[in-house]
Amino acid sequence: MSDPNKKTARKAELLKISSSFGRLSPRAMLAATIAGGALLMFVAIGVGEHLATLALRENERLIGNDLAASVDKVLESASASSRANVKALTGSPCSEVERTLAELETHLRYVRAVALVQNGRVYCSSALGLIDVPLSAYVQSPHHARGIALLAQTPFQPGAPVLAVFSSTTSNSGVLYIIEGDYLSDVLVHGVRYGAERAAFSISGNGVLDEKGRFYIAIDASAPYSTRVTSHAWPFAILVASSPSLMTRKRWGFAVASGAIGLLVAGLIAAMYLLAFAPRRLLLAAVRQGLKRNEFHVVYQPIVAVSDRSVVGVEALLRWHHAKWGPISPAVFMEEVESSDMLEEVTRFALQTALAEMSALTPALPLRIAVNIAPRDLERKGFVEEVVAAVRSLPPDTTLVLEITERFLLSQSTRTSAAFSALRAEGVRFAIDDFGTEQNNLDLLGRFPFDYIKIDRQFVSHVDTGGADLIAGIVALARPFGLEVIAEGVETQSQHDVLAAVGVPYAQGYLYQRPATAQRLATSISSSAASTQH
Structure with missing residues (x-):
């Protein structure tokens, strides 16, 4: 014989289940579940895209910081290692210090020439000897303690971009270092090797030098840069843009990961829907059988x-x-x-x-x-x-x-x-x-x-x-x-x-x-x- 207590408990369970879902529209709930799953997948894809963008920007920022640090070292090497020896020569006649400047220049990495400046005039060069060129042809702000300028060319070498670094001793006097643009381009090429499509060196108001040694007065609109990293030591910035292959890998990677998570959650929602309405389906099936x-x-x-x-x-x-x-x-x-x-x-x-x-x-x-x-x-x-x-x-x-x-x-x-x-x-x-x-x-x-x-x-x-x-x-x-x-x-x-x-x-x-x-x-x-x- 069956246990009447079990029957009573079973009926109470059915009553509880029915009261829980009695006012829900199954079609509305199914539509809501499908819409919720689709919305969840859309959100997951959007989140994946956003995370991929953040990852790309972070990678670009890391590349930019690394390139900025490398350029900082170049500038510090040019202006600091020989500062005491070179500044002592400022004001001396070129005929007396020309040979010394030439010897010092051979020991400075990345530096093409070292020149002495007196009263706003460049008068002695390690490469050319006695010259007479206004300092403004190189640096527009000689009073700045760390003045640098990116130039498309110099009066003595047309078509060759250079970076001019002026280290002042007194007003309008000091030492001028000329750094080859090719050296900067070599540094920027390292960024391309780490996943950047383009990298550039930029000084506001001067211009831009890219990884191929090309000089632009302004940023090329056809080659936008998505990340800008500013040096904390010198007034320049590194511009970085990720390569299409890296962007594709990042976006696909995050899309797959986010999509998998979205599918998992959508599957859980579908499972919850099925579990929630399983008693209802069983009850209606029992009613159908009861009529038969x-x-x-x-x-x-x-x-x-x-x-x-x-x-x-x-x-x-x-x-x-x-x-x-x-x-x-x-x-x-x-x-x-x-x-x-x-x-x-x-x-x-x-x-x-x-x-x-x-x-x-x-x-x-x-x-x-x-x-x-x-x-x-x-x-x-x-x-x-x-x-x-x-x-x-x-x-x-x-x-x-x-x-x-x-x-x-x-x-x-x-x-x-x-x-x-x-x-x-x-x-x-x-x-x-x-x-x-x-x-x-x-x-x-x-x-x-x-x-x-x-x-x-x-x-x-x-x-x-x-x-x-x-x-x-x-x-x-x-x-x-x-x-x-x-x-x-x-x-x-x-x-x-x-x-x-x-x-x-x-x-x-x-x-x-x-x-x-x-x-x-x-x-x-x-x-x-x-x-x-x-």
């Missing part, structure tokens, strides 16, 4: 006139007795069914079963038969035709009432309005179920031609403990709309008495009778009628 195995049936609860408790109608209630789990409350599965493709099958089963069973009673009872439907049923193709065919087969004096649960508010679509009109023309009546538990009650009453309002049991349970005014208010609200009120969940005589006092015409609940099969209900009604007559 005849596990569903319909029971009926009488609706009575409060004045004399005579039966005026019944509400058809769908029930599920699972072969393994036993009885399962509609609260566990109906909200899931109403938001799925199973709605059509379940509604058709409840409607056809209820009308067939009540019509088969002998003699047929002149009753209102209430069947619960969802707003989506009214929008479903073929629903009106099914209901009309069923209604036309009903015995005389039998009316079908379609109850629409208020928690799923109706949309004022053309199809819904047409369904209301077509069904009312066939004698079908409409009721709002669980009235007062959701919002937009007045809006619903104004937009759709309802016939009944069913007051939810949570309000009825408080009528004899101070909640009568609310029920009276609902009754007063219903009158201008021509609606009749039905109170649900009546369980005590005191509740019945209060409902009668506030003018509620109809009620249903355990006080009058529990839900029963059609045959038991007919027997009970017949017995009640017979006892009343006697």
